Amino acid sequence: MDYFIIGERELVLAFSLVGVSGAVAVNRDEALDAFNRVTGKGGAVSSPTSGKRPKILILTEQVAMFLEKEIMEWQLGADYPLVVEIPGINGHMSGRRTLTDSIREAIGIQV
Numbered sequence: 656m657d658y659f660i661i662g663e664r665e666l667v668l669a670f671s672l673v674g675v676s677g678a679v680a681v682n683r684d685e686a687l688d689a690f691n692r693v694t695g696k697g698g699a700v701s702s703p704t705s706g707k708r709p710k711i712l713i714l715t716e717q718v719a720m721f722l723e724k725e726i727m728e729w730q731l732g733a734d735y736p737l738v739v740e741i742p743g744i745n746g747h748m749s750g751r752r753t754l755t756d757s758i759r760e761a762i763g764i765q766v
Contacts (some may be wrong), residue, residue: 657708660713661680662717662718663743694708714741
């Protein structure tokens with residue numbers, strides 16, 4: 656399965672060690688440029704065809720904050736890549752819901 660990560664330099668480097676391509680983004684412009692290249696959105700020059708897009712796009716929480724509107728529009732379009740958020744290099748950002756929180760709310764069980 657094809658993966659791609661957009662995030663801090665250290666995480667992109669770590670993922671590259673296991674064969675995952677990525678792009679470093681430290682501000683909204685860099686994050687939006689990388690997102691548009693990967694998804695083929697926004698008329699990016701080097702946008703991949705849908706067959707060459709990664710199946711899973713990994714974003715750090717910081718990058719996801721920069722791209723909230725774009726991510727929501729992409730997810731509503733139900734197209735690949737699937738967007739997954741992970742904590743950044745400094746850990747989970749306070750005030751952001753985790754996947755575990757969402758699962759607990761959905762099933763109604765506190766473990």
